[in-house]
Amino acid sequence: MNFALVQRLAKTLSNLALRSEVRIMEVCGTHTVEFFRTGVRSLFPKELILVDGPGCPVCVTPNEYLDRAIEIGKTGAILTTFGDLLKVPSSYTSLAKEKAKGMRVEIVYSPMEALQLAEKNPNEKIVFLSVGFETTAPAEAVAILHAREKKLKNFFVLSGNKLTPPAVKALLDSKEVHIDGFILPGHVSAIVGSKPWEFVALDYGKPCVIAGFEDFDLLTATLKLTEMITKNEIVLENLYKRVVKKDGNTRAIEIMYRVFEKCSSHWRGIGTIPESGLAIRDEFFEYDAEKIFSVELPPVKVSSACRCGELLRGLISPPECPLFENACTPEEPIGPCMVSSEGPCAAYHRYYKM
Numbered sequence: 001m002n003f004a005l006v007q008r009l010a011k012t013l014s015n016l017a018l019r020s021e022v023r024i025m026e027v028c029g030t031h032t033v034e035f036f037r038t039g040v041r042s043l044f045p046k047e048l049i050l051v052d053g054p055g056c057p058v059c060v061t062p063n064e065y066l067d068r069a070i071e072i073g074k075t076g077a078i079l080t081t082f083g084d085l086l087k088v089p090s091s092y093t094s095l096a097k098e099k100a101k102g103m104r105v106e107i108v109y110s111p112m113e114a115l116q117l118a119e120k121n122p123n124e125k126i127v128f129l130s131v132g133f134e135t136t137a138p139a140e141a142v143a144i145l146h147a148r149e150k151k152l153k154n155f156f157v158l159s160g161n162k163l164t165p166p167a168v169k170a171l172l173d174s175k176e177v178h179i180d181g182f183i184l185p186g187h188v189s190a191i192v193g194s195k196p197w198e199f200v201a202l203d204y205g206k207p208c209v210i211a212g213f214e215d216f217d218l219l220t221a222t223l224k225l226t227e228m229i230t231k232n233e234i235v236l237e238n239l240y241k242r243v244v245k246k247d248g249n250t251r252a253i254e255i256m257y258r259v260f261e262k263c264s265s266h267w268r269g270i271g272t273i274p275e276s277g278l279a280i281r282d283e284f285f286e287y288d289a290e291k292i293f294s295v296e297l298p299p300v301k302v303s304s305a306c307r308c309g310e311l312l313r314g315l316i317s318p319p320e321c322p323l324f325e326n327a328c329t330p331e332e333p334i335g336p337c338m339v340s341s342e343g344p345c346a347a348y349h350r351y352y353k354m
């Protein structure tokens with residue numbers, strides 16, 4: 001990327017003169033982190049407020065999901081998961097604490113790795129904890145298709161997958177938080193395309209941009225969106241055309257819906273959103289850990305002091321939670337937002353100095 005151009009954009013942003021407060025939401029957890037890591041966030045004039053949205057899949061996964069995973073682990077099955085989920089508190093414990101006590105929990109880097117573990121260990125039951133958005137669900141669908149092809153009987157998926165546009169719609173419907181414009185997720189849009197986001201401008205009158213993740217992308221997105229807001233240009237602008245097409249990755253979408261179907265899903269802090277989750281189709285029943293392992297769940301318990309819910313709805317920023325860096329730290333997290341690599345509290349803890 002042209003360094004001189006990035007410098008020019010950075011100067012434009014830091015010199016931006018706004019007559020009144022402008023509030024923009026970055027929906028995606030990777031954007032949350034990249035705004036800090038690249039230093040772009042530090043260039044914001046004080047009138048420009050960046051609000052963190054519900055775009056970290058681990059953060060929006062409710063306690064019930066982990067409670068179920070842990071009950072499944074108690075049956076002797078081997079749980080496989082991305083590392084992010086390990087320290088996230090469930091209602092009473094965490095995967096990391098249970099692993100320390102002897103539960104079989106393995107970190108994997110892809111669902112295919114979990115599938116290979118199942119192939120190598122035909123006498124063990126391997127459960128993949130599938131927590132993600134549209135970006136990861138197609139790969140999980142492929143793993144299930146492979147499991148069927150290979151006639152594996154010991155590979156299961158616990159689907160906690162979610163779809164992001166319905167969550168943004170739910171936030172807009174709630175009218176709880178005032179947002180002037182949205183920076184929409186680049187990775188998710190690479191799969192679903194720009195089309196599913198058109199409602200933000202068309203139905204809710206909010207300008208929005210789809211953005212990539214380099215410093216150039218973040219600067220361009222911020223400047224363009226601010227200009228659209230101040231000029232009242234209510235459109236969706238795809239600024240990540242090198243990756244995002246209008247209809248997305250149609251092959252990935254086709255594979256995803258071959259295995260999964262839309263279902264109601266419970267989001268931490270937001271509640272149940274219709275058609276915002278991905279359930280394994282009945283046709284693939286034998287791979288669905290929720291249906292195969294009939295376990296009894298303990299009553300759901302959420303720390304009353306944890307403010308992850310308000311954070312994920314854009315109502316507060318991490319330092320406004322009284323537990324931030326006090327009772328809640330990455331070593332001893334109270335909520336998932338402090339421990340997920342894309343969590344807003346983890347990002348603030350790492351990069352933000354008050």
Ligand code: SF4
Nearest residue numbers: 308321328335338345
């Ligand atoms: S500091 Fe901890 S408890 Fe507070 S919102 Fe963040 S993760 Fe939740």
